[in-house]
Amino acid sequence: MFITVIQALSEGFLETLKLFAVTLVGALPLGLVISFGSMSRFTPLRWLSRFVVWVFRGTPLMLQLIIIFYVPGFVLPQNPWAISGGRFWAAAVAFIINYACYFSEIYRGGIEGVPKGQQEAGQVLGMTKSQIFFKVTLLQMIKRIVPPMSNEIITLVKDTSIARIISLQELIYAGYAFLKGSHGYSGLIWPLFFTGVYYLAFTGLLTLLFARIEKKMRYFGG
Amino acid sequence: MAVLQVENIQKNFGKVEVLKGIDFAVEKGEVLSIIGSSGSGKTTLLRCLNFLETPQEGRITVNGETLFDAADSHTLSDAAIRLNRLHFGLVFQQFNLFPQYTVKRNITLAEGLLAKERIKKEGSYNGYTDYREALAAIDQKAERLLAEVGLSDKQDSFPCQLSGGQQQRVAIARALSMEPDVLCFDEPTSALDPELTGEVLRVIRELKAAGRTMIIVTHEIEFARDVSDTVMFMDGGVVAEIGSPEQVIGNPQNSRTREFLARFNER
Incomplete structure (x- = not known):
C-alpha cells in the first residue's frame, strides 16, 4: 500500500513541479515587462499595466483558473484547451499572468529602490539606458528583491494546489484521490496529510537556495 | 579660445525659476569655483552642463561646437545628449560608485x-x-x-570596503576615464568627515597642476580661494559676481557676496 501511495503522490508532485517551473519561467520575464509598463512615461501604457495588475491581484487565482479554462470553450469556435495537456496549459497561463502581476510590483519596488545617483552616474559616463539597466541597476535590484521574491516563490509552490479546481492532477489531487477512492483504496486520509512532507521538503530546498543567493550578494553593500 | 561657453541658461521646475539666465566661459586649464548659498542654483547649473537637466533656454558650446541649443531640437535627442555628456565629467557629492x-x-x-x-x-x-x-x-x-x-x-x-575619501578619489578617477574636456565637481567634500576632505582636495589640486579644466561647486571657501583661477558667486539663480578669487572672496563688490562671506566667516 505504501509503495502505491508514494508512487501516486510522486506522480502528482511531478505535475506540481512542472506547473511551478513553467510558471516561474513565464512569470519572471513577463513580470519585468509589466513592471516597465507600470513605470512607463507613456501614460496609456502605464494605466493599462496598472489596470491589469489590479485585476489579477484583485481577484482570486481560483476564479482566474476557472475563467481561463472554461470561458474560451464558450466563446471561441474551437476550445484551445481541447488538446492533450490542455488542462495543464490553461493552469499555466493563469498562474503565469497572476504571478507576473505580483512579481512586477516586486521588480518595481526593487528598481525604484536603487538610488537615482546610480543611474545618473551611468548617464554622465555616457552609458545608454539599456547599458545602465543591465550593467548598473539590474544586480542591485536583484539583491533588493531576493527576500520578497523568495516569499512569493514559496507561496507559488503551495498555490499550485489551487489548480485542482480544474482537475489538474497535482499533488493534493493525488492525495485526495485515496480518500475518494483510487488505486483500489478509499477512505485513506493519511496520503493527503503526507503530501505536506513533499511541500515541506521542496520549500526547505528553496529556502536554502535563497539563503545562498543572498549570501553570494552580500559582498557589496548597496 | 574658451573651452566652454555658456550662454543664457534658464531652467525652471514648474513655476520655480532656478536659473535665470547664466552666462560664463571657461578657458582651457582654468579652474572655476562656484560658491553661493543652498538654493542659489549651483548644483542645477552643474546638472545642466552634464545634461542631467534640460534647460528651457540657452546654449552650451564646447571647443566651438554647439552641444546644446534650446532652440535647436537636433541637440535634444537622446543619442546627441549621450555623446554630449562625454565632453563633461561629473563627480557627485555622494560618490555614486557602482557597489557591485x-x-x-x-x-x-x-x-x-x-x-x-x-x-x-x-x-x-x-x-x-x-x-x-x-x-x-x-x-x-x-x-x-x-x-x-x-x-x-x-x-x-569593493566600494563598501573604502573610506568616503577613498571612494571619492575613485569617483574622480572614474570621471577622468572618459577623458572629459571639463571635469565638474558637485560639492565633492560635503559628504565627507572633516579629516577626509584633505585627501580629496589634494587630488583636485594635483589635477589643476596637471592642467585639467575644472568647475567646482563647493562650500570650502578657503579651498576655492586657493585653487581657483576664477570664482563665481551665485545668488537666486543669477551670477551675482564673477572674477578672480582675490576680488570675489578677498574684496567683494556685491552686497550679497559680502553677506554670504560674512555669514561664512562667523562659523
Missing part, C-alpha cells in the same frame, strides 16, 4: 562598453580593432588613473 564592481571595474566599465559598441559599429575604437586589445589599454589607463589618485593598492577592493 571592484574599484578598477568602476573605472573601466563605461569605456569598455563604449569600445565594444564602437568596434562593432565602426570597426575601431581609439585605433584598436580588437576588443580585447582595446580593453587591455583601458585597463592600463585605469591603473594609471588609480595611481594618480593614490589608490593603486585598492584596485580590487
Whole structure:
C-alpha cells in the first residue's frame, strides 16, 4: 500500500513541479515587462499595466483558473484547451499572468529602490539606458528583491494546489484521490496529510537556495 | 579660445525659476569655483552642463561646437545628449560608485562598453580593432588613473570596503576615464568627515597642476580661494559676481557676496 501511495503522490508532485517551473519561467520575464509598463512615461501604457495588475491581484487565482479554462470553450469556435495537456496549459497561463502581476510590483519596488545617483552616474559616463539597466541597476535590484521574491516563490509552490479546481492532477489531487477512492483504496486520509512532507521538503530546498543567493550578494553593500 | 561657453541658461521646475539666465566661459586649464548659498542654483547649473537637466533656454558650446541649443531640437535627442555628456565629467557629492564592481571595474566599465559598441559599429575604437586589445589599454589607463589618485593598492577592493575619501578619489578617477574636456565637481567634500576632505582636495589640486579644466561647486571657501583661477558667486539663480578669487572672496563688490562671506566667516 505504501509503495502505491508514494508512487501516486510522486506522480502528482511531478505535475506540481512542472506547473511551478513553467510558471516561474513565464512569470519572471513577463513580470519585468509589466513592471516597465507600470513605470512607463507613456501614460496609456502605464494605466493599462496598472489596470491589469489590479485585476489579477484583485481577484482570486481560483476564479482566474476557472475563467481561463472554461470561458474560451464558450466563446471561441474551437476550445484551445481541447488538446492533450490542455488542462495543464490553461493552469499555466493563469498562474503565469497572476504571478507576473505580483512579481512586477516586486521588480518595481526593487528598481525604484536603487538610488537615482546610480543611474545618473551611468548617464554622465555616457552609458545608454539599456547599458545602465543591465550593467548598473539590474544586480542591485536583484539583491533588493531576493527576500520578497523568495516569499512569493514559496507561496507559488503551495498555490499550485489551487489548480485542482480544474482537475489538474497535482499533488493534493493525488492525495485526495485515496480518500475518494483510487488505486483500489478509499477512505485513506493519511496520503493527503503526507503530501505536506513533499511541500515541506521542496520549500526547505528553496529556502536554502535563497539563503545562498543572498549570501553570494552580500559582498557589496548597496 | 574658451573651452566652454555658456550662454543664457534658464531652467525652471514648474513655476520655480532656478536659473535665470547664466552666462560664463571657461578657458582651457582654468579652474572655476562656484560658491553661493543652498538654493542659489549651483548644483542645477552643474546638472545642466552634464545634461542631467534640460534647460528651457540657452546654449552650451564646447571647443566651438554647439552641444546644446534650446532652440535647436537636433541637440535634444537622446543619442546627441549621450555623446554630449562625454565632453563633461561629473563627480557627485555622494560618490555614486557602482557597489557591485571592484574599484578598477568602476573605472573601466563605461569605456569598455563604449569600445565594444564602437568596434562593432565602426570597426575601431581609439585605433584598436580588437576588443580585447582595446580593453587591455583601458585597463592600463585605469591603473594609471588609480595611481594618480593614490589608490593603486585598492584596485580590487569593493566600494563598501573604502573610506568616503577613498571612494571619492575613485569617483574622480572614474570621471577622468572618459577623458572629459571639463571635469565638474558637485560639492565633492560635503559628504565627507572633516579629516577626509584633505585627501580629496589634494587630488583636485594635483589635477589643476596637471592642467585639467575644472568647475567646482563647493562650500570650502578657503579651498576655492586657493585653487581657483576664477570664482563665481551665485545668488537666486543669477551670477551675482564673477572674477578672480582675490576680488570675489578677498574684496567683494556685491552686497550679497559680502553677506554670504560674512555669514561664512562667523562659523
